[in-house]
Amino acid sequence: MKIELNNKKVIFNNNQDKIEIHPIWLRERVRDEEFLDKNNDQRLFDPSFLNNINIESAKINNVTLELTFNDGVSSKFEINKLTSEFLDSENLLNTIKQKFWDSTLKKNPTYEFKENFYASKEMYDLLKSFYEYGFVIIKNVPTKNNYIVDFANSIGSVRPTNFGEFFNVKSVPNPNDLAYTSLALPPHTDNPYRKPIPCIQLLHCIENEVSGGFSTLVDGFKVATYLKENKSKYFEILTKIKVKFKFTDKDVVLENTGQLIELDEQDNLKQIRFNTRLDYVPVLEKKQLDLYYNARKKISELYNSEKFRIQFKLMPGDIIMMDNHRLLHGRTIYNTNEGKRYLQGCYIDHDSSEGKLRHLKRKFGL
Numbered sequence: 001m002k003i004e005l006n007n008k009k010v011i012f013n014n015n016q017d018k019i020e021i022h023p024i025w026l027r028e029r030v031r032d033e034e035f036l037d038k039n040n041d042q043r044l045f046d047p048s049f050l051n052n053i054n055i056e057s058a059k060i061n062n063v064t065l066e067l068t069f070n071d072g073v074s075s076k077f078e079i080n081k082l083t084s085e086f087l088d089s090e091n092l093l094n095t096i097k098q099k100f101w102d103s104t105l106k107k108n109p110t111y112e113f114k115e116n117f118y119a120s121k122e123m124y125d126l127l128k129s130f131y132e133y134g135f136v137i138i139k140n141v142p143t144k145n146n147y148i149v150d151f152a153n154s155i156g157s158v159r160p161t162n163f164g165e166f167f168n169v170k171s172v173p174n175p176n177d178l179a180y181t182s183l184a185l186p187p188h189t190d191n192p193y194r195k196p197i198p199c200i201q202l203l204h205c206i207e208n209e210v211s212g213g214f215s216t217l218v219d220g221f222k223v224a225t226y227l228k229e230n231k232s233k234y235f236e237i238l239t240k241i242k243v244k245f246k247f248t249d250k251d252v253v254l255e256n257t258g259q260l261i262e263l264d265e266q267d268n269l270k271q272i273r274f275n276t277r278l279d280y281v282p283v284l285e286k287k288q289l290d291l292y293y294n295a296r297k298k299i300s301e302l303y304n305s306e307k308f309r310i311q312f313k314l315m316p317g318d319i320i321m322m323d324n325h326r327l328l329h330g331r332t333i334y335n336t337n338e339g340k341r342y343l344q345g346c347y348i349d350h351d352s353s354e355g356k357l358r359h360l361k362r363k364f365g366l
């Protein structure tokens, strides 16, 4: 692929197609001091007011494209930058290959907390692993003074909910959520009733004296892929029907709808929703609901099966950071007579992790 010239036209040639690059598209990308604030990469002009922009002269000089526009502006462009934008290879997440996993996963992606952690190369590696596996574990994180909030705010920004800025996971009398009991929690995604649904959950183990209470994780994308390959009709209906999820307590009623398996515009897996305590499928023809209920039963069996689940014990100081749009999480039952089990949790958005990842990539020139 390359950039070439045809008279005063700039052409992107990707070996199959030749596309003329619009003069305004190029004019918008002028990066000279007068047009762009270098501190924040924001334009110092409004390109929506540009019209009748043409190229007066064009020259390719090795790795640089030199253009003069009919409004008198001349500028140089790095050809590499233009082609990478055309190929969308600038999109960092496209360059990270997701690794779907099941119970045969050999080693949990694990990192050690240390001084200056948030600005370190390890943080870059951690975030990359997070996008590969959908989760990471960080060991030896300070446990005092609700440190989970500092941790979250050092990656991005905490997303508060009606549970507060963070929440304490321990068994309490009259809980408003099953999380606050000592019962087993089957695999689920958090808060599918929220708008938007929290992207990333952080859970910090403060105390764990019980012999049970193992944390469980399932890669929802692995299960969805398995379902597509083995029960395509089930996969299809779960990607089509939008289900309502609802949360009610004395202060609030929250509702949101979405598919149990949501795909993006290219039919790639986008988001998993699963919480059978809170889901309400709409009234549909009986035949369609027959298929839906069979499909939900099947995916529930898969999510709950040992084939897809990993489980491990969180130790004091451990943080698990998991993608709530891809992974399901749960825990095994524990006995409160054995001692304390106390976790603190909070949410951050993908915005936080992506922004930090791009920043660290730029910082380390990766």
Ligand SMILES: [Fe+2]
Residues within 6 Å of the ligand: 179, 188, 189, 190, 329
């Ligand atoms: Fe949960």
